[in-house]
Amino acid sequence: MMDDLPYRQVGEPVPGRIVCVADHASNFVPDDVPLGIAAELLETHIAVDIGTGGIADRLARRHGIPAHIATASRLVCDLHRHEDQEGVMPISSDGHLIPGNIGADLEKRLDRFHRPYHTEMARWLDAAQPELIVALHSFTPSLRSSDEERPWEVALLYNQDDSAARHAIRLFGEEGLTVGDNEPYSGKQLNATMDRHAEAHGRPYLTIEIRQDLIVSEAEQARWAALVADVANRTALALRGV
Template sequence: MIGEQPFRRVGEARKHGIVCVADHASNFVPADIALGIPEALLGNHIAVDIGTAGIADRLARRHGIPAHIAAVSRIVCDLHRTEDSPGLVPVTSDGHTIPGNIGANIEGRIERFHRPYHTALGAWLDAAEPELILALHSFTPSLASREEDRPWQVALLYNQDDRAARHAIRLFEAEGLTVGDNQPYSGRDLNATMDRHAEAKGRPYMTIEIRQDEITTEAQQARWAALVADVAERTALALRGGKV
């Protein structure tokens, strides 16, 4: 983490522009936290949304969409959960036990990671008053703990406010992609960050989930960053009443 902050920022937010939030973009584990898992698992989807850090950086540096990016792994403290969620400090994930989280000081991790992340994010969004928030995630093509078909290349998640999602689904489908609508899980079940910082404030948002085999290389991430930026800009235009 940068100076013990559980987030990093790339780019400068402009008033009423588009911004990006990436809650699961890091696999960093502070040296004083022993999770008790094989190091190889830090490259696994249980620890990080693979590919999202590269896309968020490119959105900010090349496409003018500044980003608020997590700087700590979701298996240390899941920033995309409410403070009272059982999964905030997970003891298992996709069949893997995380011994170091059993009996962990959950309040301590909330104070150290969760609250600073969301306090800073809230202040950043209040100052920017964005016309659209892009919440960026990725999902694994398959789970170890259960069998299910995951054919979607990209998906849009939402809880009650689907204004932006409806436009984005149509625009991604127009690119010839297989697009999920509240898949592979529903935003009505898990939408913590956008519930708090978007829906509660009446701010339009689009939560994008990209399948991880689509964004493993830098070239793939560059392609998807350009595509996501285009869809976000056209969605923002549609929300303003323009034609896309």
């Protein structure tokens, strides 16, 4: 549920420590935003990064990593896109048409969802001055539009700055996981939030993608929250040279 804001914040940042952001953590669609799609599609990856909301909550409540979490579906407004980027108000996703978005007022969507979400994130991060940002996402084992299976269990995405990602790739690998290095898609194309709030300010970050079938249940989300917290903390130590 959105409560009039396109974000919620859990936990209080400690200046100079680690924070989390989750752009695709909700499948909520306001009643006055008719998408024209079957209700069951809201439970799928086209509407939400399955599992990320639960992990972000646990990072904040149990592991001391406060979180800025989206409260509206990516189908309403994709907060992990630049304002002028294709798909910021998607008219299709993984072969599904989103008819309610065809001809809808993009400026109103940006004013209501995208701009306040990122304006508040900028204020929050400026106050926190974090040593590391964890940007949390999840990906599907395969796409409806493709039969290709995705073998990675977790992946690290980055654009220009891979300094933190290199440590995390190694650390996840040491846990016996199959780790994607800018897979199954590249952060050089899909890194809008971290381009804006991390790379543009010289802030280290980890864009972590977890395969969705591994984080469906609360128990799985709790396990991965602990793992992500451990890797993030160890990455922060490595960046400090400790």
